[in-house]
Amino acid sequence: MVNDFLKKYQEELFSEKIQLKEDIDLLETKIKEENKFLALLEESNESYFKEFTPRDINAKNNKKAEEIRNYLSELTNELDVKNNKMKFYDSRLVEINALLTNTAVENKPEKINYGSGDFIENSEVADLKQNIYDANLVDSLFEIRNLILLDPYRAQIELDKIISQL
Numbered sequence: 144m145v146n147d148f149l150k151k152y153q154e155e156l157f158s159e160k161i162q163l164k165e166d167i168d169l170l171e172t173k174i175k176e177e178n179k180f181l182a183l184l185e186e187s188n189e190s191y192f193k194e195f196t197p198r199d200i201n202a203k204n205n206k207k208a209e210e211i212r213n214y215l216s217e218l219t220n221e222l223d224v225k226n227n228k229m230k231f232y233d234s235r236l237v238e239i240n241a242l243l244t245n246t247a248v249e250n251k252p253e254k255i256n257y258g259s260g261d262f263i264e265n266s267e268v269a270d271l272k273q274n275i276y277d278a279n280l281v282d283s284l285f286e287i288r289n290l291i292l293l294d295p296y297r298a299q300i301e302l303d304k305i306i307s308q309l
Contacts, residue, residue, distance in 0.1 A: 146243065149239055149242055149243055150243070150282070152239060153236065153239045153240075153243070154285075154289075156232055156235055156236055156239070157236070157286075157289040158289075159232060160229065160232040160233075160236070160293070161289070161292055161293065163225060163228055163229055163232065164229070164292070164293055166225055167222065167225050167226065167229065170218055170221060170222045170225065171222065173218055174215060174218050174219065174222065177211055177214060177215050177218065178215065180211060181208055181211045181212065181215070184204050184207055184208045184211070185208060187204055243282070280305065283301065283305055284305070286301070287301045287302055287305075
């Protein structure tokens with residue numbers, strides 16, 4: 144029951160993390176575009192004959208450049224907030240994974256000693272072990288599915304690890 148709750152919470156955090164990653168990527172793209180536009184405005188303000196003229200040639204460009212600087216600072220602050228949220232989600236997911244592995248270890252089936260000194264597993268214990276192995280495999284595959292969008296290289300490594308264990 145607790146495992147089900149933890150798994151659902153983990154799924155929810157993964158989906159929120161994926162959405163947050165998309166938002167962060169969008170913000171980074173906006174920041175890059177605004178920086179390029181700001182560089183173009185500043186380049187247009189640096190005309191060669193500016194020093195020889197007694198008036199301000201590009202007042203509109205200067206005003207627009209200041210607006211873009213303010214907007215960039217807002218975007219940077221928003222990006223910092225989202226990065227902090229991402230760190231929070233990462234730490235929560237690590238905690239949940241630790242809790243799930245601890246509960247899986249606590250539910251680990253025991254070998255039965257029948258007195259001869261040899262440990263013999265009965266069929267119920269073997270079936271329980273197989274069910275736990277299948278559940279762990281499904282959980283691992285689910286985690287990999289969520290990793291594919293965030294980190295495809297890590298997902299490939301995790302899949303290779305699972306295949307080598309089979």
